[in-house]
Amino acid sequence: MSDENDPDPSGGMDHARLLETLAGAEATRLKALAEMLLPLLPAPEVLKSGTGLVMLPMRDTVQGTDFHLGEVLVAEAHLRLPSGIEGYGMVTGRDLERAMAMAVVDAAAAEGVQPEAIARFLHAEAARIAAADRDILRAVEATRVEMETF
Amino acid sequence: MAYVATRGGERAIAQSERLYREGLGPIDRDRVAAVADALPWLVDRVMGEASLYEPELAALALAQTGGDLYEAVLLLRAWRTTQPRLAIARPVTQDRLFTHRRISAAFKDIPGGQILGPTLDYSHRILATEVLEGRPLTPAPVQKADRPAPPHHPSLAAWQKAQGLVADPAPEEVAPEAIPDLTREPLLFPAPRAHRLQGLARADSGGVLALGYSAMRGHGNAHPTVNELRLAEAELRVPHPRGTVFSAGRVKVSQAEVAAKEGGTRIRLGFAATLGWNEVKVIAAATLDLNAPGAAKGTPTEEEFFLYHTEPVEASGFCIHFKLPHYVTFQSALDAMRDANARKTQPPADPLLRCENTLGGSGGRSAPGAPHAPAHPAKETTE
Numbered sequence: 001m002s003d004e005n006d007p008d009p010s011g012g013m014d015h016a017r018l019l020e021t022l023a024g025a026e027a028t029r030l031k032a033l034a035e036m037l038l039p040l041l042p043a044p045e046v047l048k049s050g051t052g053l054v055m056l057p058m059r060d061t062v063q064g065t066d067f068h069l070g071e072v073l074v075a076e077a078h079l080r081l082p083s084g085i086e087g088y089g090m091v092t093g094r095d096l097e098r099a100m101a102m103a104v105v106d107a108a109a110a111e112g113v114q115p116e117a118i119a120r121f122l123h124a125e126a127a128r129i130a131a132a133d134r135d136i137l138r139a140v141e142a143t144r145v146e147m148e149t150f
Numbered sequence: 151m152a153y154v155a156t157r158g159g160e161r162a163i164a165q166s167e168r169l170y171r172e173g174l175g176p177i178d179r180d181r182v183a184a185v186a187d188a189l190p191w192l193v194d195r196v197m198g199e200a201s202l203y204e205p206e207l208a209a210l211a212l213a214q215t216g217g218d219l220y221e222a223v224l225l226l227r228a229w230r231t232t233q234p235r236l237a238i239a240r241p242v243t244q245d246r247l248f249t250h251r252r253i254s255a256a257f258k259d260i261p262g263g264q265i266l267g268p269t270l271d272y273s274h275r276i277l278a279t280e281v282l283e284g285r286p287l288t289p290a291p292v293q294k295a296d297r298p299a300p301p302h303h304p305s306l307a308a309w310q311k312a313q314g315l316v317a318d319p320a321p322e323e324v325a326p327e328a329i330p331d332l333t334r335e336p337l338l339f340p341a342p343r344a345h346r347l348q349g350l351a352r353a354d355s356g357g358v359l360a361l362g363y364s365a366m367r368g369h370g371n372a373h374p375t376v377n378e379l380r381l382a383e384a385e386l387r388v389p390h391p392r393g394t395v396f397s398a399g400r401v402k403v404s405q406a407e408v409a410a411k412e413g414g415t416r417i418r419l420g421f422a423a424t425l426g427w428n429e430v431k432v433i434a435a436a437t438l439d440l441n442a443p444g445a446a447k448g449t450p451t452e453e454e455f456f457l458y459h460t461e462p463v464e465a466s467g468f469c470i471h472f473k474l475p476h477y478v479t480f481q482s483a484l485d486a487m488r489d490a491n492a493r494k495t496q497p498p499a500d501p502l503l504r505c506e507n508t509l510g511g512s513g514g515r516s517a518p519g520a521p522h523a524p525a526h527p528a529k530e531t532t533e
Contacts (some may be wrong), residue, residue: 050235054388054398056203058328059241060347061307061378061407062421062439066319066329067347070197070425072205072386072401076236078250091238092399093204107231107389133248137298140250142300143266145429147258 022102023091025125033121034101037108048078075099085110153305154475156184174216186207194426199462200226201352201427203401216352220466238326240387244305247382255376262303315417339454349457350435351424359461361450362434370441370451374408381427404430408440
């Protein structure tokens with residue numbers, strides 16, 4: 001297993017950014033995109049579709065020990081196109097359709113199906129996610145304090 | 151060993167469950183959504199103790215149990231066993247946390263600054279009784295800053311290590327699959343640090359607070375100061391089949407470091423973290439971690455003591471098992487008491503008989519009045 005993030009032509013995003021954007025995309029819009037792409041893809045073989053647990057380790061800041069913080073429930077989907085290209089989706093929560101939609105878009109992007117539509121979707125969702133984060137962080141910044149000792 | 155049968159119990163048990171559930175009323179999606187919306191801190195607490203992050207399921211467990219936290223944690227821990235483990239995520243590091251709150255009580259000028267985040271730390275706590283008179287408590291909106299806070303903040307402990315203020319042991323590189331895991335291995339002592347921190351992460355908040363508080367009040371060997379406290383979101387970074395590592399979403403986490411002076415030249419730190427936002431728990435748990443080295447056997451800050459006694463499902467389960475039938479055990483204790491009382495009221499036995507009983511009585515019950523007759527009831531055992 002590698003930490004290398006493959007470049008991907010879809011949307012000009014690397015593969016990790018594409019996957020993170022899909023995982024964070026608004027569920028209804030993601031499913032609508034997958035519905036649009038699915039008829040354009042050769043019939044995929046579904047390898048996995050289900051919920052399960054991902055253990056989340058954390059690194060202790062005192063001694064640098066990795067330990068398990070707890071498990072996170074996720075929905076996972078994995079499919080393969082006749083060309084051998086695989087699509088994969090994993091999202092936090094229990095929404096199997098959302099995970100499958102992510103896998104469909106991942107496979108379509110790798111297969112080169114509707115790249116403009118996928119790129120538009122990715123850019124719109126990435127901008128929405130960034131705006132939501134920025135909104136949170138503006139509220140967080142409002143609580144910054146400067147401490148003084150008298 | 152003896153067993154007690156309950157006659158007519160099936161109907162009574164069914165009706166008792168109905169009585170319990172009738173008191174809660176119908177549980178539907180709207181109620182679960184209302185619990186999730188209205189009680190996010192409680193949902194977080196339950197997820198941390200259940201060691202399972204899924205807010206909707208935690209809200210369901212709370213709704214289904216009417217807010218009985220131990221029952222809710224038990225439901226979630228049990229449900230968790232129905233799910234396969236799909237992966238182990240990449241370890242979360244402090245400097246990659248999407249931070250909402252980050253404060254230090256030890257250093258006022260920490261790199262990255264102090265951010266209060268969502269808190270009532272400096273607010274009056276006044277019960278809003280006007281709500282009951284029809285005047286809703288509507289929060290004023292946050293007046294947001296023009297520019298956003300940085301999403302990530304540097305680690306204070308890393309800065310302290312660089313300054314030589316804190317010991318900097320070389321971290322042990324362990325593959326995620328090789329990290330010790332309490333859900334798959336027994337807890338043995340002395341515990342690996344990974345087991346201790348995992349045990350504290352899933353510990354009962356109240357139990358950890360009670361033991362941590364005892365250390366804070368003087369029953370430990372070090373008085374804590376909060377070195378750094380964070381409420382944040384951590385990315386769940388998982389591998390794609392093609393090898394790409396990506397975030398499948400964020401989960402809320404809390405973490406605390408507490409500090410105490412070590413000797414004359416250094417600071418000693420304790421650490422704890424948990425799923426969800428629960429800062430009382432992580433401060434108390436970090437205090438236990440800080441105090442554990444060198445703690446005397448059987449004291450609240452000894453590792454074995456606090457890990458065994460703050461496991462919520464085992465502790466609550468053992469506690470409530472005492473309300474289940476113990477009639478035979480207790481009857482045995484009563485018999486022993488009656489025997490003892492009867493011996494007290496009988497005249498002294500013939501000295502010759504007493505001698506015979508003493509010489510020949512091994513393996514059998516002593517005669518009344520025998521000098522070595524048991525003076526205490528038998529130790530109670532579970533039926």
